[in-house]
Amino acid sequence: MKPEYDVLVVGAGHAGAQVCTALRQFKFAGTIGLVGDEAEPPYERPPLSKDYLAGEKTFERILIRPEKFWGEREIDLLLGRRVVAVDPEARRVTLADGRQIGFHKLVWAAGGAPRRLVCAGSELNGIHCVRTRADVDKIVAQLPSTRRVVVIGGGYVGLEAAAVLSKLGKPVTVVEALDRVLARVAGEPLSRFYEAEHRAHGVCVQLGVTVERIEGKEGSVTGVLLADGSTVPADMVVVGIGIIPSVEPVLAAGAQGGNGVAVDALCQTSLPGVYAIGDCALHTNQFADGARIRLESVQNANDMAATVAKAIMGQAQPYHAVPWFWSNQYDLRLQTVGLSTGHDQALLRGDPATRSFSLVYLKQGRVIALDCVNMTKDYVQARALVMGRVVGDVDRLVDVSQPLKTS
């Protein structure tokens, strides 16, 4: 660890790793430090709820770069360290152990911490989240002695985990507080499709019901008591109810924000010399109609990293990247382009019964997003429609015999 770095990056996830890599690709000659609060070098998080949980990929295979890469590129990995304070005037951060590191530019890429249960019983053994390698290793270690699993939260992480755990032969119940799965991120037809798929794979899906408390015996989980008075027996509970952005030290230093740290189009915070990128960056997104949002995706992490690397190199270009996302559950490959939030019309393109279809989202007649299930062709072709916010021809959009692409 050097006493100071020309660029200090806090957070060793996709965003943090990529800003370092991109800087070296742009021939940045200064010193770079990458601080991560986990023990591992940067790794991919999406497989945590998929191949890695399933045991189909070893940890080495989900490393973003081989371990020796960082040293070769003269990027100092400062792992197992947590930044607890930022001093924007003195340009230094303080670590949990009291040590300090100076910076010329700071890139805050700390992501988020999983939202935890607050109900009674939430301290019991056998309750897990899916955010880090350590989280998933704990799940895997408990699996041999696990008979029944309850997944709390019917978002992507919860559903992906449910798919893997049920494929591993565990009886799984998904408990979702809203009246459909994926309620915050997708239109109703997609929710109903995934609900039916999970049920067809033997997963019990309970909707519109909240968790009252976690029940336990001798310190370990025995079940989940729901608000309707019923108890779902379980010796493992997997909680997937979103993340809370890890921004407290930068906000305490005076950066504007709230639900995330606010950034401008170049990912600069209100503090001079301090950028923020990835899951924790509250930004104006043109694909959300100019709304201030946080976007939790590899796409956003990577493209914001590129934005900051260019800005540091004096080649600033505003962040303007089409959002995309994927989710693999069972043999279903969901690919999303655009942001469907705020849509006023959702058109089915193809028949969900064929397990290959798309959902086209319109807002005031313009195409803003597509969810494509086993339908990569639509996903690829829709990109131009979403980029251009093209006025949708409804008859054409629902006609699978006609390609989406007009030219």
Added chain:
Amino acid sequence: MPQLVVKTREGQELQVDAQADISIMEAIRNAGVDELLTLCGGCCACATCHVYIDEAFVSQLPQMSEGESELLSGSGHRLATSRLSCQVVMNDSLDGLRVTIAPED
């Protein structure tokens, strides 16, 4: 261990050890070549591991899935020899395979 010859965007040629049963995307990444973003980690959900395969080897490769082909069709740099390197798993018969990293989209 089968060998792979990788030509980077900068025109550099590298000899790379490619473990059998691992995709050539992973072999390229493990060799420290940073030009492939490999954003989806190799699950055929993006197209950021696009390479051109030496013509002599094209016929020996596994057939392209519809998904891979569709993703490649979204690239402005697709050629007849294009593949997503995460979808080509290395084996001994591919020893000496030459690949060129495609331009970034």
